[in-house]
Amino acid sequence: MFKSNRSTIPTTTPDALIDIHGVTKTYQSDAGPCQALKGIDLHVRESEFVAVVGKSGSGKSTLINMITGIDRPTGGELWVVNAPVHTLNEGQLAVWRGRAVGVVFQFFQLLPTLTAIENVMLPMDLSGSFRNGERHKRALQLLEEVEIADQADKLPANLSGGQQQRVAIARALANDPPLIVADEPTGNLDSRTAEAVIALFERLVQKGKTVLMVTHDPDLARRATRLVRIADGLVIEDSAIDQVA
Amino acid sequence: MISIRWRKVIRDLWLNRARTILIILTIAVGVFAVGAIAATQIILQRDLPRQYNAIDPAHVVFTTTLFEDEMVKSVASLDGVAAVEGRRNLPVRLLIDPANNVWRDLFIFVITDFEDQQVYKIGHERGDWPPAKGALVMERGSLTYLGLQEGQAITIKTPQGKQRSLQITGIGHDLYHMPAFLEGTVYAYVTSDTLDWLGQEPGYNELYVRVTGDVKDTGWMRAITDEISDYLEGAGHTVYYTYRPEAESYPLDYISDTVVLLLTMLGALILLLGAFLVINTITALITQQTRQIGVIKAVGGRTSQVAGMYLGMVALLGITASLLALPFSMIGADALIRFVGELLNFDLSLGTFPPQAILLQLAIGILLPVLVALPVILGGARRPPAQALSEYGASxxxxxxxxxxxxxxxxxxxxxxxxxxxxxxxxxxxxxxxxxxxxxxxxxxxxxxxxxxxxxxxxVDNMLAFWQYDFWVDLSRPYMVERLQQEAARVPGVEGLEGWGLEATRRVRPDGSESNNIFLFGVPPDSPYVLPTLMSGRWLEPGDTNAVVVGVGLINAEPDLALEDEIVFKINGDEETFRIVGVIEMLGNQTVGYTVYAPYDYYTRLAHKAHRADIAIVRSQPTATPGEKRIIAAALEDQFDQSGVGVRSVMQMQDERLEIxxxxxxxxxxxxxxxxxxxxxxxxxxxxxxxxxxxxxxxxxxxxxxxxxxxxxxxxxxxxxxxxxxxxxxxxxxxxxxxxxxxxxxxxxxxxxxxxxxxxxxxxxxxxxxxxxxxxxxxxxxxxxxxxxxxxxxxxxxxx
Incomplete structure (x- = not known):
């Protein structure tokens, strides 16, 4: 379904997981129009660990919302995990997102009335992936991967911030999406826990996942393989990070 | 295994128990009210006519001079007549307070064959059936109303003033007459032997007729009524009144209709409130869970899935509320039905809860909340995740x-x-x-x-204020007003007496048809004994001749009538034309009859009873207590008895007030x-x-x-x-x-x-x-x- 229009966009890079061309986003408010993105171009390949940095209000979270299909661009084209995100309606976006993208939020955003393991099972339930009997097993496996399986049956309110973020990462991996998008995933965590979360992302990248992470923290950004700096709604820097240095 | 989405739904409900209980209670109250009301309506509308029709009510009632069995048989043989029964209605006085010699009205009906009644069948509740000579069957509502017991002896006074003691040996059930509780009139039934024992002339004075053919056909009903009237009059009897009860209706339907109307209004109001409460609560719930909805959509939830979850939640609440409400609505309906039944003297109970009411309850309990919540839920579910996840809107x-x-x-x-x-x-x-x-x-x-x-x-106050007197005495025949006033002056506690005319008449419509009973009072225009609440026009004035003031109920029942219109009444057998000069607030409906007021002088002259009164209007001393007023009335009745003034009944306005x-x-x-x-x-x-x-x-x-x-x-x-x-x-x-x-x-x-x-x-x-x-x-x-x-x-x- 998503590949049908691909041939009409000649500029798409064949091996790109994220392919963005001239994306703009303008919000209308009582104070007048506000342009959050002013024409973004970005290409991300598989197994990249991309850190998106920028000051508050620079447009990095808006960009993340565009990539995940949570918000829609005013102009431009977005191809993410083989789908023309800019052309999909809300229903198609939901189906695509469920299978293609795992989203990690700054404030974890676990559903408070579901246990940790149920939160992880939710995306599988919504997208109908995996058989009913397998979902619990897979969710437990994912919680083991993020080292929180012993807390599987607890409600989020009974978990620490770090534990909640691990559950949120496990949830993002539930449908085995190729792309993980994280918006300030460590913004609400202490440095030790933040370090553990970043290490988790590194392991995911090693396993072939692509991670796009928004962060304020330059030290954490340096742990990525590529850095994209955004200011005033434009990409002002896009560079590979020398891991050894 | 239950899916994660539904686990969230159930856990949301469980973890927010206060809110859940609130919504369930709200829906349950609405479902309870609608169920109880619907079941009550269904049972009332089914059982009231059914029970009433089971007594074979008359289609036409004739009140006449005394007639014998032969006449009953003759009328039964007329074409178009299905069944006939003659009964004797004997008004007597019943001693209710021997210490103070206080009497009240009792209507004794003579039934020829208790086992083979044809029309207006009186049901046998318990005890002797038929009663022995010198004994009577008391109507069950009357028995309760009077506080009497089966087996007890009562003292009555015949129209001739003779006192007799009769024993209550049986209890009957009469659906024809108004319940004693509502009308204040009490009834009993005896055999012809007892009538004779009471020293009364034999014969019937009421003829109940059921007819064949379409009883809703006014033309046919009028024709058969006229034919029987002519037949009776041809045989030398005077027909005082004819009364045609509304076809396929029963006398108290105005009460049960009002009850049903009120209940329907109540149901509608509760439903409307409940719907708003559900909308309000679901709106709050969706608002509160907006961010969660955003998250669900962010991890792949479709709008239809989100909407399904919340609609399912509402349906679950509705099902729980309906199940909770169902037994209560059965109890409520049964209580309500019994309450109405007891008031109307019917044997009513819920029996089997009507399946229509259950279906209605389920529809109201489940579908209505879902329907009213649908726009709110769809609005929330359709919200783009970016908006749902942001703080946008909160401030x-x-x-x-x-x-x-x-x-x-x-x-x-x-x-x-x-x-x-x-x-x-x-x-x-x-x-x-x-x-x-x-x-x-x-x-x-x-x-x-x-x-x-x-x-x-x-x-009620406005109506009761009309009566600026304490009681009236219905006399056995017209008496000179002056004589009545002289006798009253001898009774301590009587402040004043006024003589009025009274005639039970009917309106003769322009097409020749007649209305049901109307009570025409001949009142002195300057009487201090009335205080009318005028709705339009004026009260009677000295010098008025054919002026008449009518109760508003009559204007509503006879819609062609209006202020200043002419109205024709039968007075003393002749058609007399009056002009409506005023409309007042006055109790009256088709069942209890309407009242109209004409100038005393003009009316008594038409009725050939000038300076005489059919009823004596009496005012006690203003300081008299209700008990004293009753004693004063008894003393006046006694005084009239002793001086040869025949008293048919005494109506206490305080009783009237209680009945109203x-x-x-x-x-x-x-x-x-x-x-x-x-x-x-x-x-x-x-x-x-x-x-x-x-x-x-x-x-x-x-x-x-x-x-x-x-x-x-x-x-x-x-x-x-x-x-x-x-x-x-x-x-x-x-x-x-x-x-x-x-x-x-x-x-x-x-x-x-x-x-x-x-x-x-x-x-x-x-x-x-x-x-x-x-x-x-x-x-x-x-x-x-x-x-x-x-x-x-x-x-x-x-x-x-």
Whole structure:
């Protein structure tokens, strides 16, 4: 379904997981129009660990919302995990997102009335992936991967911030999406826990996942393989990070 | 295994038990009310006519001079006659207070064959059937009304003044006559032997006829009535009245119809309130879970899945509420049906709960909440995840804040927390509007019902005020007024007596047809014994001749009539034309009959009984107590007896008041049930709205506390806000109650009395609701605030 229009966009890079061309986003408010993105171009390949940095209000979270299909661009084209995100309606976006993208939020955003393991099972339930009997097993496996399986049956309110973020990462991996998008995933965590979360992302990248992470923290950004700096709604820097240095 | 989505739904309900219980209760109250009311309506509409028709009611009743069995047989053989029965209606006086020699009316009916009744069959409840000579069967409602027991002996006085003692040996059930409780008239049944034993001439004076053919065909009914009348008159009998009960109806349908109407209104109001409460609560729930909806969509949830979850949640609540309400509605319906049955002297009970009522309950309990919540849920589910996940909208304020700010700036003494409390209700326009609409509906209905009660009582007062006398004595024949006044002057306690004419007549319509019974009173125009409440035109004036003042019920029953129109009555067998000069508020309907007032002199001259009276209107000393008035009436009756003035009956106006109050009491009781239920549902709505307002703002409460706000300050803010919303809604309630009261007064009045009720806006209802709304607003705001201040600032700030 998503590949049908691909041939009409000649500029798409064949091996790109994220392919963005001239994306703009303008919000209308009582104070007048506000342009959050002013024409973004970005290409991300598989197994990249991309850190998106920028000051508050620079447009990095808006960009993340565009990539995940949570918000829609005013102009431009977005191809993410083989789908023309800019052309999909809300229903198609939901189906695509469920299978293609795992989203990690700054404030974890676990559903408070579901246990940790149920939160992880939710995306599988919504997208109908995996058989009913397998979902619990897979969710437990994912919680083991993020080292929180012993807390599987607890409600989020009974978990620490770090534990909640691990559950949120496990949830993002539930449908085995190729792309993980994280918006300030460590913004609400202490440095030790933040370090553990970043290490988790590194392991995911090693396993072939692509991670796009928004962060304020330059030290954490340096742990990525590529850095994209955004200011005033434009990409002002896009560079590979020398891991050894 | 149950899916994760449904686990969330169930756990959301379980973990928010207070909110869940509130919604379930709200729906359950609505389902209960609708179920109980629907079942009551179905049973009343099915069983009342069924039981009434089982007694084989007459299609035409003739009141005549005495006739024998031969005449009954002759009428039975006429074409078009299906069944006939002749009965003797013997009015006697019953001694109810031997110590003070106080008597009241008792109507004894003579039934020839108790086992083979043809028309207006009297049912056998228990005891002897037929009663032996010198014994009687008492009507069951009359027995209860008089406080008598089976086996007890009673003393009666015949029209000739002879006293006899009869024993009550059996109990009967009469659905033809008005229940004693409503009319104050009591009935008993004897055999022809007892009639003879009482020294009465044999014969019948009432002929009950059932006809063949279409009884709804007015032309046919008129023709057969005229034919039988002619037949009776041809045989030398005088036909005093003919009465054609409304076909396929029963005499008390005006009461049961009004009861059904009131119940329907109650059901509709509760349903409307419940619907608003469900919308309000679901809106709050969706608002509260907006971020969660955003997350679900962010991890792949489709709009249809999100909407399905919340619609499922509402359906689950509806199913639970319906199951909860079902047994209660059965109990409620049974109680209501028995209550109405007892009042109307019918044997009613629920029996099997009507399946239609169950289906209606399930439809109302499940479909209605889902339907009313659908737009709210779809709105929430369709919201783009970016919007759902952002803070967008949370701090939006209504443009109404501008005038609110301008208003608040004029009150410089207000503290910041007070300003916050006063501004808060205006933060969300839709929430405020929904809250106000719901509370105004609840309050408006509550106030309306209490206004209606006051209107009913005022209407009764207006009617009763007409009678500026204490009792009237129905005389066995017209007597000279002067003589009556002389006899009355001998009785201590009698302040004055006036002689009136009275004729049970009928209106002769322009097409020759006749109305049902109308009581025409010949009243001195300047009588101090009446105080009419005029609705239009004027009261009688000295010098009037063929003027007549009519009760409004007659104008409504005979719609071609209006003020200044001519109206023809049969007086003394002749058709006489009168002119309507005034319309007054006066109790009357098709069942109890209508009243009209003509000038005494003119009427008595037409009826050839000048200076004579059919009834004596008597006023006791103003200081007399109700008991003393009864004794004075008994003394006057005794005085009349001794001086040879025949007394047929004595009607105490205080009894009349009690009887009217009893009939109105049914409506008042139902209205109070309405008030209680409305207060309950309204209270639930208020508590829900206020609680949700506070729950929604837990984050804000956290901010206030983070900046040093004490628990007391938080309480002040939320309770002041509650009072503010309650107060505004109260003003809207008042505005809503104005037209609602007027509409209800019309509908209920026309159904019950054939005239609109007097419009009364009772301050009691308004003040009671104000107190209730303020109290509940404070309570329902303070309770969730207690929970909010118990949380730590950190918890509250991450409150979802």
């Amino acid at each position: 939006q304020v209504w443009k109404g804040m501008l005038w609110m700010d301008a208003l608040l700036r004029r009150l410089p003494a207000l503290t910041r927390p007070a300003l916050l409390a006063l501004r808060n209700p205006f933060r969300r326009r839709s929430r405020l509007i929904f809250s106000l609409v719901m509370l105004a509906l609840a309050g408006g209905s509550f106030i309306t019902v209490l206004n209606l009660r006051a209107s009913l009582l005022q209407t 109050n009893a009939a109105f009491g049914i409506i008042v009781v139902l209205l109070m049930v309405m008030v209680t239920l409305l207060a309950f549902v309204g209270g639930l709505g208020l508590m829900g709205t206020m609680s949700l307002n506070v729950i929604e703002r837990a984050r804000e409460i956290g901010v206030i506390r983070a900046f040093g706000g004490s628990n007391a300050a938080v309480f002040r803010i939320v309770t002041l806000e509650g009072i503010m919303i309650g107060g505004i809604s109260w003003l809207f309630s008042l505005l809503l109650a104005l037209p609602l009261t007027s509409w209800f007064c019309n509908v209920i009045g026309l159904s019950f009395l054939d005239m609109p009720l007097a419009y009364v806006f009772s301050p009691t209802g308004a003040l009671l609701w104000l107190a209730l709304v303020i109290l509940l607003a404070m309570l329902s705001s303070a309770l969730p605030a207690i929970n909010a201040v118990r949380l730590t600032v950190r918890e509250v700030l991450s409150y979802e």
